[in-house]
Amino acid sequence: MQPRSLITRLLASVTVLLIVFFGLTIVALDLVFQDLAERSVRDRLEVQLLALISASEEDSSGGLQPSAQLAEARFNNPGSGMYGEIVRSDGYPTWRSTSLAGTGLDLSPVLRPGERRFGELHAADGSMVLALSRGIEWEFNNRKTRSFVYSVAESREPYYAQLNRFRVQLFGWFGALMLLLLGALAILLRRLLAPLRRVEREIEAIEIGELTELGGGYPRELLGITTNLNALLRNERDRLARYRNTLGNLAHSFKTPLAVMRNLLGGTAVSGLPIARQLDEQVSRMDDIVKYQLKRAAASGGTGLGLAPVDVRATLDALRGALLKVYIDRGITCDLSVEEGCVYFGDREDLTEMAGNLLDNAFKWARSRIRFTARRVSDSTRRRDGLQLVVEDDGPGIPVSERARVLDRGARLDERVSGQGIGLSVVREVAKLNGGTINIGESELGGALIEILLPPV
Amino acid sequence: MRVLVVEDEASLRESLAAKLKESGFTVDEAADGEEGLYCGREYALDLAIIDLGLPKLPGLELIRKLRAESKKFPILILTARDRWQDKVEGLQAGADDYVAKPFHFEELLARAQALLRRSGGWAQPVLQCGPVALDPRTQEVTVNGKRVDLTSFEYRILEYLIHRAGEVISKAELTERLYAQDFDRDSNTIEVFIGRLRRKLDPEDTIKPIETLRGRGYRFALQRDSV
Numbered sequence: 184m185q186p187r188s189l190i191t192r193l194l195a196s197v198t199v200l201l202i203v204f205f206g207l208t209i210v211a212l213d214l215v216f217q218d219l220a221e222r223s224v225r226d227r228l229e230v231q232l233l234a235l236i237s238a239s240e241e242d243s244s245g246g247l248q249p250s251a252q253l254a255e256a257r258f259n260n261p262g263s264g265m266y267g268e269i270v271r272s273d274g275y276p277t278w279r280s281t282s283l284a285g286t287g288l289d290l291s292p293v294l295r296p297g298e299r300r301f302g303e304l305h306a307a308d309g310s311m312v313l314a315l316s317r318g319i320e321w322e323f324n325n326r327k328t329r330s331f332v333y334s335v336a337e338s339r340e341p342y343y344a345q346l347n348r349f350r351v352q353l354f355g356w357f358g359a360l361m362l363l364l365l366g367a368l369a370i371l372l373r374r375l376l377a378p379l380r381r382v383e384r385e386i387e388a389i390e391i392g393e394l395t396e397l398g399g400g401y402p403r404e405l406l407g408i409t410t411n412l413n414a415l416l417r418n419e420r421d422r423l424a425r426y427r428n429t430l431g432n433l434a435h436s437f438k439t440p441l442a443v444m445r446n447l448l449g450g451t452a453v454s455g456l457p458i459a460r461q462l463d464e465q466v467s468r469m470d471d472i473v474k475y476q477l478k479r480a481a482a483s484g485g486t487g488l489g490l491a492p493v494d495v496r497a498t499l500d501a502l503r504g505a506l507l508k509v510y511i512d513r514g515i516t517c518d519l520s521v522e523e524g525c526v527y528f529g530d531r532e533d534l535t536e537m538a539g540n541l542l543d544n545a546f547k548w549a550r551s552r553i554r555f556t557a558r559r560v561s562d563s564t565r566r567r568d569g570l571q572l573v574v575e576d577d578g579p580g581i582p583v584s585e586r587a588r589v590l591d592r593g594a595r596l597d598e599r600v601s602g603q604g605i606g607l608s609v610v611r612e613v614a615k616l617n618g619g620t621i622n623i624g625e626s627e628l629g630g631a632l633i634e635i636l637l638p639p640v
Numbered sequence: 641m642r643v644l645v646v647e648d649e650a651s652l653r654e655s656l657a658a659k660l661k662e663s664g665f666t667v668d669e670a671a672d673g674e675e676g677l678y679c680g681r682e683y684a685l686d687l688a689i690i691d692l693g694l695p696k697l698p699g700l701e702l703i704r705k706l707r708a709e710s711k712k713f714p715i716l717i718l719t720a721r722d723r724w725q726d727k728v729e730g731l732q733a734g735a736d737d738y739v740a741k742p743f744h745f746e747e748l749l750a751r752a753q754a755l756l757r758r759s760g761g762w763a764q765p766v767l768q769c770g771p772v773a774l775d776p777r778t779q780e781v782t783v784n785g786k787r788v789d790l791t792s793f794e795y796r797i798l799e800y801l802i803h804r805a806g807e808v809i810s811k812a813e814l815t816e817r818l819y820a821q822d823f824d825r826d827s828n829t830i831e832v833f834i835g836r837l838r839r840k841l842d843p844e845d846t847i848k849p850i851e852t853l854r855g856r857g858y859r860f861a862l863q864r865d866s867v
Binding site for chain 2 (some may be wrong): 431434435437438439440441442443444445446447449450463466470474477478481501502504505508509511512531532535536538539540543
């Protein structure tokens with residue numbers, strides 16, 4: 184599985200964190216609100232109770248009744264949600280508010296004077312009320328005292344409604360706040376990570392050869408990476424150039440003495456002697472070994488990082504022109520067709536080496552016609568297109584039994600017969616280093632068809 | 641035919657020069673690029689053989705400079721590195737063919753002769769003008785199929801004239817192309833050799849292969865059979 188992006192990871196963690204944090208905050212605020220709301224109900228009930236007590240008058244039956252001018256109209260209004268009751272110590276209710284009718288509520292517990300009780304009660308219809316009761320000692324006009332329990336109660340419905348409103352608002356606000364925070368964070372992160380995305384873009388550009396190295400202007404934290412990466416790229420290119428130069432010098436300093444030896448062997452003093460022929464064969468072998476190994480070593484086979492994509496048409500055109508010049512006496516026509524937009528991601532020398540060997544072979548064997556085709560090999564899931572090179576001629580072709588051997592010559596140089604050439608095995612090696620393959624077949628032109636396939640990467 | 645050999649490895653250059661002389665060429669030698677450029681500018685050359693890995697002035701640069709100065713003679717590259725990139729660059733710079741080191745002299749000679757033949761406008765390996773045929777590969781000259789024995793110098797004069805059959809070639813040009821730079825040049829010698837050639841090729845004075853144009857030079861007068 185591909186690791187998730189930094190932004191996704193960060194946003195996911197922050198979301199979890201915010202949900203926990205906001206959740207706890209909401210729970211705390213809810214508790215505080217419930218407490219406050221209950222307290223305010225209790226305060227209200229307290230006021231109502233005091234008002235009821237102070238408005239009480241003795242009635243004829245030795246009970247207490249609220250006076251007619253009791254301000255709270257809700258006591259008299261059935262279903263108003265505000266209830267009141269006065270119960271004498273013998274359990275006889277001397278007054279029950281009209282609103283209590285049908286509720287099945289029994290508000291007053293048994294309380295001694297001075298005692299209070301505050302609690303929830305269930306009405307007959309299942310709704311809840313909060314009730315406050317207080318026991319008092321009433322001194323009648325006739326100096327007799329008697330204890331009573333005063334109760335007031337209020338329906339919880341308005342409280343629940345309020346709580347719900349509060350909760351809806353709370354969730355609304357916090358939800359909005361969370362979204363806002365996450366949005367702000369996402370924007371912030373994108374801005375923060377912009378340099379990383381630039382590195383990514385520039386590396387892609389380097390891969391397809393639009394850039395040779397990363398640009399400047401990176402923040403301090405990234406400079407270490409970018410400068411080191413640039414140094415690495417430069418180093419790699421320099422190393423290849425140096426390496427090739429060394430190989431070139433090696434070839435030059437080795438082949439010139441071989442050329443001298445060969446010339447001496449052709450001199451009048453020894454030419455024609457069997458030993459001269461044998462030595463000449465050995466010169467050929469040494470030459471082939473050096474040629475093969477050096478060519479293999481010089482092939483970059485690299486990713487071509489930071490190299491501009493090679494224009495296949497221009498490279499093949501130059502090669503075709505060069506070989507037509509060399510083989511002008513053969514009178515061969517060489518048709519070159521290169522698909523539009525065909526590029527080679529890698530080192531120009533590798534391409535020239537592969538195509539050069541193939542085309543040179545074709546010119547050697549063709550009777551009159553060569554067809555050279557280059558096509559793109561596309562794969563939408565890959566970043567770089569591949570390349571297919573096909574060289575065909577109308578020469579004698581390569582028999583099936585010979586095909587493996589022609590390609591393998593380089594691997595077993597000691598076994599090969601001198602003068603057979605190492606062209607195709609070099610092509611195979613270079614193609615292999617470029618992640619490609621070589622195939623030999625028959626052309627409809629009548630001769631050999633040789634295909635190099637470099638798959639998309 | 642006058643050939644310039646530009647090669648820094650002395651033993652290779654000298655043995656190459658010796659063999660080219662044996663094969664009937666007039667040879668100039670240069671040990672580095674700058675000397676090669678000097679020779680290319682100063683001498684009337686028919687061919688240059690240039691090594692790519694030269695001190696002072698790289699072979700590729702030398703070829704470019706010669707071509708930039710409109711030197712038309714064919715150029716054969718010697719290359720040790722044997723990279724296609726080098727060959728293509730060399731041919732694009734103006735060379736006409738390449739030979740990879742270590743080469744067999746016979747191959748180099750064949751390539752050189754092919755280049756010379758082409759630069760004279762000949763497509764076939766045997767230069768045939770009516771009854772006269774000259775094969776540079778074997779240095780054999782026949783008239784009506786019968787072999788004619790020529791000395792080395794006679795052959796060289798005839799080869800040059802037939803190469804450029806139809807063109808007027810001055811005595812001075814012949815001298816330049818056939819003598820090395822330090823040779824004692826005497827234009828009268830040319831006249832003597834032309835006289836001998838006429839007698840050997842045309843003892844009955846019937847085909848008249850070589851014309852003398854007074855004050856201008858000589859011309860090989862027989863029509864080319866094929867080009």
